[in-house]
Amino acid sequence: MDLSGRRALVSGGAGGVGYAAAQALTELGATVALLDVNEAACTARCEALERARAGSAIPVVCDLSDEAATREACRTAIETLGGLDILVHSAAFVGTTNLPGWSAPFEQQTVAAWDAGMRVNLTCAFVLAQACRAALAASGRGSIILVSSIYGLVGSDPSIYDDTGMNRDRVIAYSASKGGLAQMMRHLATLFAPQVRVNTISPGGIERAQPALFRERYAARTPLKRMATEEDFKGAFAFLASDLSAYVTGHDLVVDGGWTAW
Numbered sequence: 333m334d335l336s337g338r339r340a341l342v343s344g345g346a347g348g349v350g351y352a353a354a355q356a357l358t359e360l361g362a363t364v365a366l367l368d369v370n371e372a373a374c375t376a377r378c379e380a381l382e383r384a385r386a387g388s389a390i391p392v393v394c395d396l397s398d399e400a401a402t403r404e405a406c407r408t409a410i411e412t413l414g415g416l417d418i419l420v421h422s423a424a425f426v427g428t429t430n431l432p433g434w435s436a437p438f439e440q441q442t443v444a445a446w447d448a449g450m451r452v453n454l455t456c457a458f459v460l461a462q463a464c465r466a467a468l469a470a471s472g473r474g475s476i477i478l479v480s481s482i483y484g485l486v487g488s489d490p491s492i493y494d495d496t497g498m499n500r501d502r503v504i505a506y507s508a509s510k511g512g513l514a515q516m517m518r519h520l521a522t523l524f525a526p527q528v529r530v531n532t533i534s535p536g537g538i539e540r541a542q543p544a545l546f547r548e549r550y551a552a553r554t555p556l557k558r559m560a561t562e563e564d565f566k567g568a569f570a571f572l573a574s575d576l577s578a579y580v581t582g583h584d585l586v587v588d589g590g591w592t593a594w
């Protein structure tokens with residue numbers, strides 16, 4: 333598997349999963365534009381990638397809530413990279429996003445928070461796809477990877493959150509946005525074919541300092557008996573970005589240790 337000469341734009345590249353995607357792609361030879369609203373983290377992540385291989389990463393700081401800024405960031409990335417072969421959309425409002433009315437008991441979740449989360453998680457995937465389509469088509473091997481979630485596929489199990497201090501109601505807008513991404517992927521896959529392939533990755537829960545009781549319950553309910561690590565997703569990104577998946581489009585690659593298998 334070789335991605336030498338390929339150019340990628342990774343949204344949410346300063347975050348855990350986005351950075352894992354960037355690592356997977358750059359380790360295989362690609363050059364990556366890391367797009368994130370968090371300037372300090374974005375710069376630090378790029379510096380780390382640059383230390384591993386000089387010339388492998390550039391930061392693109394952008395708030396994806398802003399449509400004009402998003403289109404401008406895509407133009408900048410495509411111009412700087414000299415084209416585009418791979419687009420990864422990993423940026424998202426997640427369960428731990430600190431926004432009033434977001435991760436709250438169901439009755440306290442607000443339309444304002446719903447709109448803000450939908451904007452970054454779902455609407456902006458549409459904007460990114462629009463802004464990058466021509467460059468990806470010109471590449472001759474364009475690949476779009478949207479990061480969904482098991483909660484875009486199945487309902488959450490509230491009981492595993494009981495007595496952990498975590499929000500057992502989870503975030504309805506998050507699940508709806510991830511289900512929406514999966515369907516956007518199918519629509520784009522048929523629309524952008526044959527020039528550009530479009531797929532999703534649906535990760536399972538990543539272990540990140542959650543309360544021990546939650547981690548134990550999650551692991552017990554997972555056939556592979558553990559939560560995910562960021563490392564677990566690198567193979568899926570590499571596969572969907574590369575020619576190994578040249579005949580794969582419209583597919584949701586679930587990487588969840590078997591969570592959704594029963």
Ligand SMILES: NC(=O)c1ccc[n+]([C@@H]2O[C@H](COP(=O)([O-])OP(=O)(O)OC[C@H]3O[C@@H](n4cnc5c(N)ncnc54)[C@H](O)[C@@H]3O)[C@@H](O)[C@H]2O)c1
Pocket residue numbers: 343344345346347348349350367368369370373394395396397421422423424425426452479480481482534535536537538539
């Ligand atoms: N962590 C998990 O357990 C898990 C499970 C399933 C799916 N996922 C998905 O993986 C993806 C990444 O999640 P993560 O856990 O790495 O989260 P994370 O919070 O580490 O990363 C998300 C990144 O998105 C960026 N971002 C947020 N709003 C933005 C905006 N307006 N403009 C630009 N960038 C913005 C953040 O700054 C952050 O760097 C998400 O799509 C998430 O839904 C995560």
